[in-house]
Amino acid sequence: MKCDKCGKKAVIELRYMGKKFCNSCFSHIFERRIRKNLRGLVSKKEPIAVAVSGGKDSMVMLHLLHKWGYNITAISIDEGIKGYREHTLSVVKKYCSEQGIPHKVFSFKEEFGITIDELKERKKHPCSYCGVLRRNLINRKVKGECTKVIMAHNMDDEIQTILMNFFRGELERMARTGLKVGIRDMKSFVPVIKPLRNTPEKEVVVYALIHNIPFADNECPYSFTAYRRDIAHCLNFLENKHPGIKFAILSTGDKLAEILKPLFLTDSEPEKCRVCGNICKGDICKVCELLKEISS
C-alpha cells in the first residue's frame, strides 16, 4: 500500500479522509493540525505550562511544543497511586532531563495531605476527586508563573466528554468545551488550551511510535470509569463502520457549545468560596467541599 501523496510505503490509513499516508506525509498533516490550533492562542515567548502525565498524549504534546521552540515548563502531579504513577513520572523526568525541559512535580500528599490510594480506602470512586484536585493544584502552582496551561486531551477524550455531558443533560459543561476551555476568561483561573482536541487518539499513538517518543502505557488502576470506557468502545465501533463519525460529533459539540455559551454568560460578579476565596458556585468550592469531606 502506497502513500496517496508521495507514493512511499503507507503506515496509516485516515479512513475519514479516504487516504493513506507514509511516515513523513502523515507527520506533516498531524503537526499542521496542532500548529493551526496554537496559532493566535499561544505565542512562543510567553511562559506556558504543559500538564504531563507521561502518557502518549502529553508526551507527544511536550515533544512538539519543545520542538517548535515554545517557552515551556512541564508540570506533573503525583496523586499518590502506588505501582502506577512512579513509572509514568519516571518517563517524564527522564525525557525532560534529556531534552533540557524544566519539570516540576507536585504531590497530593504534600498539598492536600492525602493520596488517592488513601482516599480509595474511604471513597468507592476516587476519580471525581482526583480530577478536581489535580486541576486545582495545577492552576494554583501555575498562576503568576505561566500565562496558559496546555492540556493534551485528544479527540476521543473530547467527544466522550461531549456525549457524557449530553447524556447527563449537563448543558453548562457542554458550553465550556472548546480549544480554549471555559465560557469566559476569569482572573483566578489560568486559561487552559487543548491543542490535541481534534486529533484522534489512534493518530497520537502512531505519531509517538514513528518518532520514538517515549510514553508510559500502563493504566491507572482507578481511573477510566466503566461508563467512559463503554462510550469509548461504542464510538470506536461506530467509527469502524462509519469513518468520520468522531469528527462529526466533535463538530456538533462545538456548534452546540457556541449556541449554549451566551446562556451561561452573566454580567454579575462571580461568587467566591468562603474558605479559599476562589470563584465557585454557591457558598463553598468543590475542592474545599471535598477536602472537608475527606477530613470529616
Add this chain to the structure above:
Amino acid sequence: MKVKIRKELVEVKGKKVRDIFRELNLNPEEYVVVKNGEVVLLDEPVDENDEIELIPVVSGG
C-alpha cells in the same frame, strides 16, 4: 504465528494483518499494529517469522 497483545502472546492464523483482527474479534480502530518494529496497515502480509504486536490505542490514566 504468535501475536503480542497486552504483554501476552496469542497464537493466530492468517495471511494479512486484517485476518488477525477477524480471528481475535477485535476492532482495528482500537489497536496500532507493529510488524518487525514498523507501524503497518491492515493489508500488510504477515507470516510465521514476523514479530507482531497489537498496541492498544485506548489508555486510561
